Amino acid sequence: MSTVVGEMDQHDDHHHHAPSGITRWLFTTNHKDIGSMYLWFSFIMFLVGGSMAMVIRAELFQPGLQLVDPHFFNQMTTVHGLIMVFGAVMPAFTGLANWMIPMMIGAPDMALPRMNNWSFWILPFAFAILLASLFMEGGGPAFGWTFYAPLSTTYSSDSTALFVFSVHIMGISSIMGAINVIVTIMNMRAPGMSYMKMPLFVWTWFITAFLLIAVMPVLAGAVTMVLTDKYFGTSFFDAAGGGDPVMFQHIFWFFGHPEVYIMILPSFGIVSAIIPAFSRKRLFGYSSMVYATAAIAGLSFLVWAHHMFTTGMPVFAELFFMYCTMLISVPTGVKVFNWVATMWRGSISFETPMLFALAFVILFTIGGFSGLMLAITPVDFQYHDTYFVVAHFHYVLVSGAIFSIMAAAYYWLPKWTGHMYDEGLAKLHFWASLISVNVLFFPMHFAGLAGMPRRIPDYSVQFADINQIVSIGGFAFGLSQLIFLWLVIKCVKGGKKAPAKPWEGAEGLEWTVPSPAPYHTFDTPPEVK
Amino acid sequence: MAEQPTKPDNTRIIRRLLLTVVGMFAFGFALVPLYNVFCDITGFNGRFTDGQAAANTRSVDTNRTVNVQFITRVNKGMPWGFEPEVSSVRIHPGETKVVNFLANNPTGQNMIAQAIPSVAPGEASLYLNKVECFCFNQQPLAAESKTAMPMQFYLDPDIPEHIHTVTLSYTMYDMTENATPDALAAIAQPVN
Numbered sequence: 001m002s003t004v005v006g007e008m009d010q011h012d013d014h015h016h017h018a019p020s021g022i023t024r025w026l027f028t029t030n031h032k033d034i035g036s037m038y039l040w041f042s043f044i045m046f047l048v049g050g051s052m053a054m055v056i057r058a059e060l061f062q063p064g065l066q067l068v069d070p071h072f073f074n075q076m077t078t079v080h081g082l083i084m085v086f087g088a089v090m091p092a093f094t095g096l097a098n099w100m101i102p103m104m105i106g107a108p109d110m111a112l113p114r115m116n117n118w119s120f121w122i123l124p125f126a127f128a129i130l131l132a133s134l135f136m137e138g139g140g141p142a143f144g145w146t147f148y149a150p151l152s153t154t155y156s157s158d159s160t161a162l163f164v165f166s167v168h169i170m171g172i173s174s175i176m177g178a179i180n181v182i183v184t185i186m187n188m189r190a191p192g193m194s195y196m197k198m199p200l201f202v203w204t205w206f207i208t209a210f211l212l213i214a215v216m217p218v219l220a221g222a223v224t225m226v227l228t229d230k231y232f233g234t235s236f237f238d239a240a241g242g243g244d245p246v247m248f249q250h251i252f253w254f255f256g257h258p259e260v261y262i263m264i265l266p267s268f269g270i271v272s273a274i275i276p277a278f279s280r281k282r283l284f285g286y287s288s289m290v291y292a293t294a295a296i297a298g299l300s301f302l303v304w305a306h307h308m309f310t311t312g313m314p315v316f317a318e319l320f321f322m323y324c325t326m327l328i329s330v331p332t333g334v335k336v337f338n339w340v341a342t343m344w345r346g347s348i349s350f351e352t353p354m355l356f357a358l359a360f361v362i363l364f365t366i367g368g369f370s371g372l373m374l375a376i377t378p379v380d381f382q383y384h385d386t387y388f389v390v391a392h393f394h395y396v397l398v399s400g401a402i403f404s405i406m407a408a409a410y411y412w413l414p415k416w417t418g419h420m421y422d423e424g425l426a427k428l429h430f431w432a433s434l435i436s437v438n439v440l441f442f443p444m445h446f447a448g449l450a451g452m453p454r455r456i457p458d459y460s461v462q463f464a465d466i467n468q469i470v471s472i473g474g475f476a477f478g479l480s481q482l483i484f485l486w487l488v489i490k491c492v493k494g495g496k497k498a499p500a501k502p503w504e505g506a507e508g509l510e511w512t513v514p515s516p517a518p519y520h521t522f523d524t525p526p527e528v529k
Numbered sequence: 530m531a532e533q534p535t536k537p538d539n540t541r542i543i544r545r546l547l548l549t550v551v552g553m554f555a556f557g558f559a560l561v562p563l564y565n566v567f568c569d570i571t572g573f574n575g576r577f578t579d580g581q582a583a584a585n586t587r588s589v590d591t592n593r594t595v596n597v598q599f600i601t602r603v604n605k606g607m608p609w610g611f612e613p614e615v616s617s618v619r620i621h622p623g624e625t626k627v628v629n630f631l632a633n634n635p636t637g638q639n640m641i642a643q644a645i646p647s648v649a650p651g652e653a654s655l656y657l658n659k660v661e662c663f664c665f666n667q668q669p670l671a672a673e674s675k676t677a678m679p680m681q682f683y684l685d686p687d688i689p690e691h692i693h694t695v696t697l698s699y700t701m702y703d704m705t706e707n708a709t710p711d712a713l714a715a716i717a718q719p720v721n
Binding site for chain 2: 111112182214216218221225236247251
């Protein structure tokens with residue numbers, strides 16, 4: 001430990017001026033630089049994955065095969081999912097953690113700055129490998145982001161090895177990031193910053209980091225088994241060799257369900273910071289928020305098989321996983337209640353971060369309710385693998401996770417850039433996104449209930465109208481995000497000077513430092529009352 | 530960093546977290562044998578162990594004896610000879626027994642046949658369990674040859690008290706024209 005802290009001291013003492021040019025970014029160990037790189041990377045990946053979604057929606061604009069052949073369509077759905085999960089949402093949260101956690105707990109930097117540099121810089125290589133596989137003979141991964149065996153073993157293209165290695169690298173990056181977050185929070189809090197005084201964003205990330213440590217290695221194991229089954233003659237998932245393809249689903253979803261909470265718990269933290277700030281009240285039920293987050297994380301390990309109700313599980317197991325899944329709505333309900341109670345009789349103003357946070361609460365709750373419907377075993381037999389599932393998880397991930405990331409970006413942009421963003425442009429971005437996201441995803445519920453299966457390039461004609469509406473919503477949502485890109489560039493380049501605390505009701509150590517935040521903050525720990 | 534000496538050791542936490550990572554990676558692979566053990570014990574996923582199948586036959590009711598008779602015949606026009614080695618056996622419910630059935634093909638052609646069973650009284654058919662039977666598959670028999678075909682069975686100990694005699698009859702049908710690929714392959718081998 002002494003060496004790590006020693007290096008950090010040296011860094012703080014002797015290198016107050018950042019090196020310039022590309023080497024600044026390549027060799028930086030500064031949490032703010034690395035946070036910015038994570039955020040830009042995730043935004044680029046958001047646009048790449050988004051353009052794949054545009055290909056999907058263009059093909060589905062009308063029945064029949066128009067633009068792409070089915071094999072390419074499958075690659076688009078697969079890589080869209082992988083990029084959005086591992087390239088957009090997760091790095092965006094890691095970027096926010098890098099920027100905000102040290103400032104929120106009064107630490108000078110992350111605990112392991114060199115590893116921090118590593119965990120970012122291997123990510124571009126992971127996604128370069130994944131995207132390059134699309135151009136290989138036989139195409140890239142086309143088995144869905146869940147890579148069920150035997151689709152990913154017996155029936156996959158030769159590029160599967162590249163997919164496996166890129167997932168390995170993404171996993172290593174996430175694990176290193178999680179270790180860094182845990183060590184930072186445990187060891188680098190300012191004096192007086194007890195665990196139960198930490199901002200909720202720090203708390204939710206702390207719990208998320210433990211989830212990452214627990215399940216990313218299981219994902220690594222699953223892809224390794226796919227690799228050896230495909231290339232080295234093992235039979236983990238091959239019934240002919242004594243394996244079992246259903247076991248793949250158990251292992252995958254043992255990772256996969258905690259993974260979906262990894263993508264939503266930090267959102268809870270963001271919204272728990274923004275709603276009190278713009279309601280000008282303290283957060284209602286702070287400690288119940290902490291316990292609810294921990295409860296959700298714990299329960300996430302007991303519900304994985306609700307993704308597999310139709311695999312022929314015994315009734316007892318179906319009931320067990322159904323009730324455990326429904327139990328999750330209790331701590332989630334506590335959270336939604338607390339947010340609403342925070343706003344109750346607050347002096348609310350509707351700046352863009354608050355608008356996104358409010359949209360998050362409402363739309364995420366809609367996604368939660370459709371999740372409850374899917375949890376009911378008998379009806380899941382109808383909903384399974386239909387567009388109802390697609391609607392559900394896009395409500396929780398796009399209008400949930402992504403909206404919270406947008407809210408966070410607007411909330412902290414003045415702190416990051418030192419400039420106020422263009423509020424008019426931001427409102428335009430919000431309303432365009434809010435309307436188009438609902439045009440995009442809400443009709444999918446009806447398509448799914450009517451029986452339209454997911455992951456198909458063609459569909460029968462009675463779904464044509466719904467799909468046309470969905471596609472129009474999709475194109476509108478995609479274009480709306482370019483407003484955000486323009487807004488961020490504009491805000492970085494200039495704008496009204498931001499004060500240290502641009503939001504009247506905001507609380508937290510990050511607002512005690514000037515805007516933009518100096519390259520080094522809290523070289524001497526702040527006093528925490 | 531005046532408070533540095535009071536801070537806990539980073540490496541201790543890192544070591545524990547890395548151990549957790551390695552442990553969870555191993556756990557992912559440990560799920561493979563765990564899954565098999567779990568399915569074997571519970572019978573989930575359609576798996577039944579030998580232990581369970583045997584357990585059903587373990588309890589032999591020695592207080593009762595049931596007479597099981599065997600009747601055989603061949604379908605009209607079927608040239609085979611077909612008869613049981615013994616015409617009847619007396620067994621305790623739960624006891625496993627093997628009976629051979631003898632068949633001969635007197636013609637100059639390779640033939641394939643299938644036996645169709647029937648049990649009387651019909652009530653008893655629920656309690657007569659065949660572990661293995663020549664009637665499960667088509668039976669090939671080369672020209673001018675004979676064979677002994679085994680049938681292993683037991684009576685469920687739950688068989689009602691009033692059943693003292695069970696008659697199992699087989700009718701042999703000529704299936705040469707409608708043979709399954711498996712049976713054809715079996716007969717093709719020795720001839721060529």
